[in-house]
Amino acid sequence: MSLARTLLTRGNGLLAALACLAALVLAAPAQAATPRDQLVIGMNMNNLLSLDPAGATGNDVLGVVANLYDYLVELDPHDLARVRPALAGHWVFADDRRSLTLTLREGVRFQSGRLLTADDAAWSLQRVLKLNLAMASPWKSYGFSAANAPRLIRALDARTLRIDFPEPTDPKMVLYTLATSVSAAILDRQAVLAHERNGDLGAAWLLTHAAGSGPFALTEWRAKDAMLMDRFNGYWRGPAKLRRVVMRHIPESLSLRFMITRGDVDLAAGMAGPDIEALKHDASVVVQPVLRGTSYYVALSMKNPRFADRRVRLALRSLIDYDGINKAIMPNYGVAHQRPVMIGLAAALPDPGYRLDVPRARKLLAEAGYPQGFRTTIRVLSDPPLINIATSLQATLALAGIDAEILSGTGNQVYGAMRDRKFDIVVGRGGGGVEPHPHANLRALVYNPDNSDAARLTNFQGWRTGFHSPAINRLIEEAVREPDEARQNAMYREVQRLYDSEVGAIQPIAQMQETVVLSRRVHGYVGHPSATTHLRDVHKD
Amino acid sequence: MTTSLANAWARAGALRARLLSTLVTLFGLLALTFFIGRVMPIDPVLSIVGPDADASTYQQVAVQLGLDQPLWVQFGRYLNELAHGNLGVSLLTGNPVGADIARVFPATLELATFAILIGTLAGVPLGVLAASHRGHWQDNAVRLLSLTGYSTPVFWFGMMGLLVFYAWLGWAGGSGRIDLAFDGLLPPVTGLMLVDSSLAGNWPAFGNSVRHLMLPAGILGLHSMAYISRMTRSFMLAQLSQEYILTARVKGLPESRVIWGHAFRNIRVQLLTIVALAYGGLLEGAVLIETVFAWPGFGQYLTNSMLLGDMSAVMGCVLVVGIIFVGLNLLSDLLYQVFDPRMH
Numbered sequence: 115m116s117l118a119r120t121l122l123t124r125g126n127g128l129l130a131a132l133a134c135l136a137a138l139v140l141a142a143p144a145q146a147a148t149p150r151d152q153l154v155i156g157m158n159m160n161n162l163l164s165l166d167p168a169g170a171t172g173n174d175v176l177g178v179v180a181n182l183y184d185y186l187v188e189l190d191p192h193d194l195a196r197v198r199p200a201l202a203g204h205w206v207f208a209d210d211r212r213s214l215t216l217t218l219r220e221g222v223r224f225q226s227g228r229l230l231t232a233d234d235a236a237w238s239l240q241r242v243l244k245l246n247l248a249m250a251s252p253w254k255s256y257g258f259s260a261a262n263a264p265r266l267i268r269a270l271d272a273r274t275l276r277i278d279f280p281e282p283t284d285p286k287m288v289l290y291t292l293a294t295s296v297s298a299a300i301l302d303r304q305a306v307l308a309h310e311r312n313g314d315l316g317a318a319w320l321l322t323h324a325a326g327s328g329p330f331a332l333t334e335w336r337a338k339d340a341m342l343m344d345r346f347n348g349y350w351r352g353p354a355k356l357r358r359v360v361m362r363h364i365p366e367s368l369s370l371r372f373m374i375t376r377g378d379v380d381l382a383a384g385m386a387g388p389d390i391e392a393l394k395h396d397a398s399v400v401v402q403p404v405l406r407g408t409s410y411y412v413a414l415s416m417k418n419p420r421f422a423d424r425r426v427r428l429a430l431r432s433l434i435d436y437d438g439i440n441k442a443i444m445p446n447y448g449v450a451h452q453r454p455v456m457i458g459l460a461a462a463l464p465d466p467g468y469r470l471d472v473p474r475a476r477k478l479l480a481e482a483g484y485p486q487g488f489r490t491t492i493r494v495l496s497d498p499p500l501i502n503i504a505t506s507l508q509a510t511l512a513l514a515g516i517d518a519e520i521l522s523g524t525g526n527q528v529y530g531a532m533r534d535r536k537f538d539i540v541v542g543r544g545g546g547g548v549e550p551h552p553h554a555n556l557r558a559l560v561y562n563p564d565n566s567d568a569a570r571l572t573n574f575q576g577w578r579t580g581f582h583s584p585a586i587n588r589l590i591e592e593a594v595r596e597p598d599e600a601r602q603n604a605m606y607r608e609v610q611r612l613y614d615s616e617v618g619a620i621q622p623i624a625q626m627q628e629t630v631v632l633s634r635r636v637h638g639y640v641g642h643p644s645a646t647t648h649l650r651d652v653h654k655d
Numbered sequence: 656m657t658t659s660l661a662n663a664w665a666r667a668g669a670l671r672a673r674l675l676s677t678l679v680t681l682f683g684l685l686a687l688t689f690f691i692g693r694v695m696p697i698d699p700v701l702s703i704v705g706p707d708a709d710a711s712t713y714q715q716v717a718v719q720l721g722l723d724q725p726l727w728v729q730f731g732r733y734l735n736e737l738a739h740g741n742l743g744v745s746l747l748t749g750n751p752v753g754a755d756i757a758r759v760f761p762a763t764l765e766l767a768t769f770a771i772l773i774g775t776l777a778g779v780p781l782g783v784l785a786a787s788h789r790g791h792w793q794d795n796a797v798r799l800l801s802l803t804g805y806s807t808p809v810f811w812f813g814m815m816g817l818l819v820f821y822a823w824l825g826w827a828g829g830s831g832r833i834d835l836a837f838d839g840l841l842p843p844v845t846g847l848m849l850v851d852s853s854l855a856g857n858w859p860a861f862g863n864s865v866r867h868l869m870l871p872a873g874i875l876g877l878h879s880m881a882y883i884s885r886m887t888r889s890f891m892l893a894q895l896s897q898e899y900i901l902t903a904r905v906k907g908l909p910e911s912r913v914i915w916g917h918a919f920r921n922i923r924v925q926l927l928t929i930v931a932l933a934y935g936g937l938l939e940g941a942v943l944i945e946t947v948f949a950w951p952g953f954g955q956y957l958t959n960s961m962l963l964g965d966m967s968a969v970m971g972c973v974l975v976v977g978i979i980f981v982g983l984n985l986l987s988d989l990l991y992q993v994f995d996p997r998m999h
Binding site for chain 2: 148149152154156160163164169171172246247248250251254318321322333334336337338339340342360362363364365366368369370372373375376378523524525526527529530532533544558570571572573
């Protein structure tokens with residue numbers, strides 16, 4: 115007792131100080147709601163690394179770049195096949211389908227105050243190829259290179275940009291790339307070159323800065339903490355409705371859920387499925403799903419002799435619980451889909467109806483010489499829903515005697531092994547689909563023009579899995595050059611049928627769906643299927 | 656005169672030896688981190704170019720980063736840069752590593768300092784209380800509290816804390832260090848929100864910072880308190896069984912005097928050591944709490960850097976952690992000198 119008394123007596127000063135502090139804290143205003151003229155976005159910013167349109171990878175950066183910069187054209191979020199004018203008021207394809215000429219608007223100014231011209235547009239696209247960073251990939255697939263870019267991408271005058279295609283292709287694909295790829299953002303050439311170091315075309319500076327003409331200007335970026343964008347009042351479409359957009363790094367889904375229910379964030383992106391499900395019953399928020407073009411898939415390495423056997427691949431195709439995965443795991447992450455071409459395109463075939471069929475799988479494995487199954491590994495990211503899909507797959511493989519060990523890790527570890535063709539099974543997500551065109555999916559998932567190890571076609575998942583079908587390759591190459599749309603679609607349907615009969619190495623399970631949760635105070639937010647979501651028309655109560 | 660010169664010389668020699676051993680320790684730490692980082696299955700090039708880049712892009716970036724060079728050349732280059740006071744540039748944020756650490760470290764410093772204050776101010780009296788009532792309900796209650804605090808994952812505490820004190824009651828601030836209303840309004844002088852808001856005379860911002868700080872600091876403090884109270888109890892029990900305590904009691908000294916004036920006095924030095932170690936551990940960054948509370952601190956920065964293979968950032972962080980521990984060791988040695996009469 116005496117000790118307790120002593121503690122109390124000696125602690126009097128401390129208690130008084132604590133009482134003062136408590137009074138101050140309780141008197142401090144608790145944030146009841148976010149300001150009316152600001153949009154607060156809560157998201158995991160771990161994958162938001164570079165802001166340079168030439169080198170920025172991932173979906174998250176698309177939503178940032180689309181608001182800091184302008185594109186020459188845009189896609190209608192409600193109808194992806196509809197290309198809308200942006201910096202380019204109109205455009206025309208050459209009769210021989212080998213070039214595209216865009217006419218730029220007059221009077222558009224960068225945030226620096228300088229007039230935007232076709233020279234800036236040409237330079238921005240050439241820069242991507244000269245730097246040869248991650249985002250040069252789509253352009254290189256059309257045959258562009260650092261060497262030919264200055265000749266093929268030209269400003270004919272201050273308002274006219276001409277792009278000549280090095281190889282025959284579908285001009286629509288190029289137009290879609292101009293509308294959706296981070297690499298197609300138009301930079302303020304002078305502002306960027308003012309920060310050039312050692313001939314890097316401003317690459318080091320653009321990692322953390324921006325020089326565009328978009329509706330918002332980058333005010334502050336604290337990596338893995340917050341990004342502040344303020345309205346650019348000189349925007350050519352007229353000032354955005356919001357004064358400021360704040361993105362906050364909130365890596366934990368449950369924390370984000372608490373914050374949106376309390377009104378401390380207006381928009382929550384990248385939340386876990388169960389948290390989104392719980393919020394569907396909350397009257398203060400709206401859940402908005404957006405279908406993207408990428409797939410969740412199971413990939414097998416055909417470098418592994420077992421999986422090179424068509425019967426084994428067919429067996430594994432019958433050992434995926436498509437129905438169970440899509441009902442139990444995929445809500446808010448994806449929708450059931452079993453074809454390599456994304457849902458919603460004219461060329462997409464209906465699902466073939468693959469299902470879990472253990473007796474059939476056992477029979478096929480026995481025919482292939484594995485009546486008792488075998489041991490294998492599944493590489494997968496440790497994030498939901500991928501890890502959950504892998505766990506389901508592990509259980510269903512076991513039904514046919516296949517003992518699969520799950521090796522979970524970071525994207526670096528999983529996709530690094532895939533790029534080196536040193537894996538058995540990968541449960542992953544990918545497959546193009548940014549451009550709303552079958553070629554975008556097939557190029558990423560199926561196409562593999564050279565299956566040799568030396569080719570190192572690491573940007574093609576077809577090569578990574580070792581799937582090589584000359585017939586399919588030929589059809590893909592012909593289809594993208596086919597001018598008649600009906601014939602082109604027929605070719606793409608044939609590719610899908612061939613992929614089914616040849617049992618491709620990548621089996622899609624679901625098509626990605628990104629679900630955002632919005633406060634009911636937010637209006638005018640339309641999530642874009644290509645991730646280029648524009649915030650210029652968003653406003654709040 | 657000769658004796659004092661000899662003493663001074665000996666002291667200088669001891670200081671030189673200590674400095675040398677510190678440098679060797681830091682060098683060993685850096686070398687080990689560097690080589691472990693390079694053999695880990697994490698590819699910084701892939702982090703930069705993304706999984707879908709083609710081989711030419713990959714190769715070009717690898718060459719730009721000097722990763723095509725032998726390991727010893729890469730390490731040599733790093734040490735050369737370090738010798739010129741340059742911690743390098745983070746591959747992934749594009750900022751100088753020094754600037755990145757200067758931005759994230761104050762957040763952790765603030766959190767860790769409050770946590771250790773809570774842990775010490777609560778843990779020491781509770782440990783003393785438990786030891787002085789050994790076997791009674793007070794002892795059992797403190798041990799139970801300590802066991803709970805020590806064995807319950809801080810991640811779970813964090814979630815529950817957010818649910819109860821933020822989502823339901825609204826007493827605490829949510830994620831982050833300060834509400835949006837104040838974000839960007841405080842001139843960043845020290846990076847410590849409480850100090851910067853005080854310097855700016857912005858008391859609403861100060862109060863708001865405290866609201867955001869109290870929950871993560873309280874949870875970390877509870878965790879530290881569990882450890883400190885357990886250690887305090889065991890140090891005190893060792894003292895209370897000594898003969899001089901029996902003598903003091905026989906002489907009729909009040910129990911509070913026996914406890915605080917004699918037993919506690921003799922464990923201060925040991926306590927300093929464990930508090931310093933606990934503080935050092937907190938300064939390394941409490942990754943889980945920083946994640947739950949979206950606290951932009953050192954732990955998150957280091958973890959993300961490791962996961963992405965950003966070795967410049969990892970090495971910078973390791974150097975800072977090494978210096979912290981060396982500094983805390985030095986500080987506890989100095990405090991030994993002050994508190995331990997045998998050292999005089």
